Amino acid sequence: MQSTSTLSFASRLQSFEDQWPENQTAARQLAALGHVCDRPPLESLEEGSRCIDCGLFIPKQTSVQALEGSLTLIASTPFHNPRCPRLQLRIPLESPLTQRYTLNYSSLVERWERRSHGPQSAREPRAALPQTSGLFSLPTELRLQIYAYILPSLDAVTEIVPLHRDSPRIITKAGLERPARRDKTKANLLLACRSVYLEALDLLYANTTFRFDATRTLYLFLRHVGRAGRRMVRAVDVVCGQREDAVAFALLGACGELGSLTVRLGRPKLLLPNPPLWIVDGVACLLALRGLEEVRFAECSKAARMDLSEEKPDAAVLRRELMRAKGEPSGIREVGGLLDL
Numbered sequence: 001m002q003s004t005s006t007l008s009f010a011s012r013l014q015s016f017e018d019q020w021p022e023n024q025t026a027a028r029q030l031a032a033l034g035h036v037c038d039r040p041p042l043e044s045l046e047e048g049s050r051c052i053d054c055g056l057f058i059p060k061q062t063s064v065q066a067l068e069g070s071l072t073l074i075a076s077t078p079f080h081n082p083r084c085p086r087l088q089l090r091i092p093l094e095s096p097l098t099q100r101y102t103l104n105y106s107s108l109v110e111r112w113e114r115r116s117h118g119p120q121s122a123r124e125p126r127a128a129l130p131q132t133s134g135l136f137s138l139p140t141e142l143r144l145q146i147y148a149y150i151l152p153s154l155d156a157v158t159e160i161v162p163l164h165r166d167s168p169r170i171i172t173k174a175g176l177e178r179p180a181r182r183d184k185t186k187a188n189l190l191l192a193c194r195s196v197y198l199e200a201l202d203l204l205y206a207n208t209t210f211r212f213d214a215t216r217t218l219y220l221f222l223r224h225v226g227r228a229g230r231r232m233v234r235a236v237d238v239v240c241g242q243r244e245d246a247v248a249f250a251l252l253g254a255c256g257e258l259g260s261l262t263v264r265l266g267r268p269k270l271l272l273p274n275p276p277l278w279i280v281d282g283v284a285c286l287l288a289l290r291g292l293e294e295v296r297f298a299e300c301s302k303a304a305r306m307d308l309s310e311e312k313p314d315a316a317v318l319r320r321e322l323m324r325a326k327g328e329p330s331g332i333r334e335v336g337g338l339l340d341l
């Protein structure tokens with residue numbers, strides 16, 4: 001029988017499936033960090049999760065607050081005991097950074113999410129009340145046209161970057177390079193009401209590929225845009241191969257409409273011989289994505305000449321796995337908890 005410390009990401013995630021139906025966002029991240037769902041033997045004790053290596057137990061409430069609520073709580077939440085081998089997998093913001101963060105729309109989105117259903121509520125949005133505003137007597141196409149006039153437009157490929165190195169704040173690269181032209185008031189349209197918010201947000205996301213310089217930035221973006229934003233992300237282009245890969249790809253798996261992914265990996269194979277744990281889990285979380293229509297491979301930088309490119313055999317494996325239908329199991333054999341690529 002397999003020992004617990006070699007349980008794969010898929011098996012770890014599976015342990016949460018029926019237990020935490022309303023907190024799959026937290027469950028995905030916990031599974032990426034090496035936790036399994038754990039109910040202590042005594043029924044009077046709290047529900048939570050446990051690291052399969054160091055055994056640290058975290059109450060469910062604590063994880064949900066840190067992984068679905070305020071980003072700043074991550075800094076004060078230990079997911080492992082000191083010296084746990086899984087500390088090599090990083091989750092952004094483990095250092096105590098407590099600044100407020102902004103991205104053109106995302107801080108507004110976060111405010112709206114908090115106002116409408118709160119960070120701790122995982123319930124689906126409540127049924128909307130009937131709209132009485134004249135705006136909603138217009139045909140949808142016309143409303144979308146109006147939003148398009150008001151909202152700042154995103155480029156077809158919009159690069160998201162950290163505001164400063166190590167900062168939890170993120171911004172579009174265009175916004176960073178032209179600070180004088182940023183007009184944050186335009187995005188206030190998103191705060192008008194929930195119906196406008198959802199329609200207008202969809203407009204922003206529908207035709208945009210979000211590009212990230214690192215999986216850390218991708219993770220911050222996916223947290224900033226909240227549940228509603230994650231439901232609308234369609235296309236992502238990301239440089240991977242870092243210690244934040246596992247948690248970022250685990251969270252990307254919560255983006256139900258994701259159709260296109262461009263992978264930029266600076267090594268020729270997904271797994272090198274005797275890979276460290278952070279690479280194994282990063283690849284496992286990437287391979288667990290499902291239902292994509294398009295998977296592409298691109299260079300990390302001009303300098304790198306060893307990238308995982310279209311011709312490499314692992315590219316075909318990755319494409320095959322990611323284009324499987326949602327819920328379909330992996331076609332890759334596991335040997336002692338390791339993927340047999």
Ligand SMILES: [Zn+2]
Pocket residue numbers: 034051052053054055056079080081084085086087
């Ligand atoms: Zn641990």
